[in-house]
Amino acid sequence: MASTTPPPRKDAERNRRRIIAAAHEVFRERGVSATLDDVARRAGVGVGTVYRRFANKEELVDALFEDMIDTVETLTTQAAAEPDAWRGLTTCLVRVCEIQALDRGLREVTLGTGRGPQRQAEMRERVRPAVDRLLARAKEQGALRDDAVAADLPIIQLMVAAVTEHTGRPDLWRRYLAVILDGLRARPGNADLPGEKELVRMSIRNCGR
Known part of the structure; x- marks a missing residue:
């Protein structure tokens, strides 16, 4: 028996x-x-x-996304501890975008509707303290433009993920991330970024709804 x-x-x-x-x-x-x-x-x-x-599958996807949040939190914390804040920032963004580019399921979860916005909010809440420290240090070191805000980073990740999703070329995102990073560098005579900072924060809260 x-x-x-x-x-x-x-x-x-x-x-x-x-x-x-x-x-x-x-x-x-x-x-x-x-x-x-x-x-x-x-x-x-x-x-x-x-x-x-x-x-159900949604519960399994949630578990996978929780693993992803753990990974991003680790990468962000390591970046915030990097003495060269610009190198920490760029290395972190490259690594996160690389994970997205190679993971079709993660891109669909990140770019999709349904619980996508809720999952994005969970990730922002977990990584925000380390991101704030990282951006503040990058500005203090004169590497990051003063009008860049933490809410810019998840939008950048969504934009870069969309390159792979819509072109089917898993390495093309590197070109466009390089263009974006060049635009984030502090330089004499930088023109102000369009859009009020509060509007940027609102847009990331509403992204995907």
């Missing part, structure tokens, strides 16, 4: 990690149209195992 005892906690956590790792691969390749069946096959577990841990 089969035992009805739940599997040990270590086994459950091992299965969860396997499912999330498989989901990263599947959504990276196929986007969010992939199914939980696809994830189960890649993970080498039954689909029932997936459903015991994630009631």
Whole structure:
């Protein structure tokens, strides 16, 4: 007679990690149209195992996005600790945009509607303290233009992600990020950026609605 005892906690956590790792691969390749069946096959577990841990695909996508927030928070914190604030800022932006360019599912989640704006807000809340420190230091060091604001950065990431999404060329974003970064540099005689800072903040709050 089969035992009805739940599997040990270590086994459950091992299965969860396997499912999330498989989901990263599947959504990276196929986007969010992939199914939980696809994830189960890649993970080498039954689909029932997936459903015991994630009631639906949205819950699994949330878990993947939480991993992404952890990654971005780590990159931003490291950038804020970099003695050369401009190098920290540009390295962080390049790394985040690189992750987006290679991950179709992440681009669709970031650029899409539905819970996209809510997820973007969660990321901004987590990384905002480190971003504020980074931008303040870059301005103090004379590298970043004075009228750049934290709300500019997620818009830049969305713009760069759209390059890959609409051209299908996974490296073309590097060209346009370089153009944007050049525009963020502090130089004598910089013309003021159009748009009030408060309007920029409002636009990022409303982005994707």
